[in-house]
Amino acid sequence: MAYRSFVALGDSFTEGLNDPGPDGVAGPFRGWADRVAERLAELEPDFRYANLAVRGRVLGQVVEQQVPRAVEMRPDLVSLCAGGNDLLRPGCDPDALARRLAGAVRDLRATGAQVLLFTGVDPRDTPIMRRARGTFAIFYMHIRSISDLYGCRLVDQWSMQGLRDWRAWSEDRLHMNAEGHRLVAAKVCDVLGVECADDWRKEWPSRGRVTAGLRRREDVRWVREHLGPWVVRRLRGRSSGDGLDPKRPDLLGF
Incomplete structure (x- = not known):
């Protein structure tokens, strides 16, 4: 289908850290959502786009501050990716987190919008995050279930082998670089059935x-x-x- 409007919700991942803007400086950031919006705008002359994501936001803040605004806008397409900052905190309950996410998805789907959800990448290659791999996996399985239950589109980053290479990430190891965001944008377009010039199935050359x-x-x-x-x-x-x-x-x- 042709999407005439798109609202992106979330944290730093959707804001676009650390994918510099077209002028080559570190701000404003571009990111996968901007890249997808640019492609959708090529297909729909009257296309409109909003990005409400802010770095550092936890799921509760996204649900309270961003979701109601998206409901008011009533776009054709909404992306919702949040919870990563919660999962990094000790004692996070992935089941409670999923219940909060499910309520937000229900509200967004009630507007008639198509909702785009995301699993995260497999944290097994990150020493600090690897210890919480089970917690991450539980939450991502909940996201799959929520996606099926409410008829959402799911972007499965866990299966994206190209994102397991550090060359897709910036030096902080928490945010993707321009190449990582390009791969995610290509995956999103694939999930939406939108043709694009890029391929998310990245095979990196050996670096020894x-x-x-x-x-x-x-x-x-x-x-x-x-x-x-x-x-x-x-x-x-x-x-x-x-x-x-x-x-x-x-x-x-x-």
């Missing part, structure tokens, strides 16, 4: 053997430059998105 010493040095630098500051913000009750507004708050054309 990485020594254990180099891997340890990279891990130490990552902890110092990225994990440490992230933990400090959490301990202080702060978020990287504090004080930030959505980059595209209104449903407008290009």
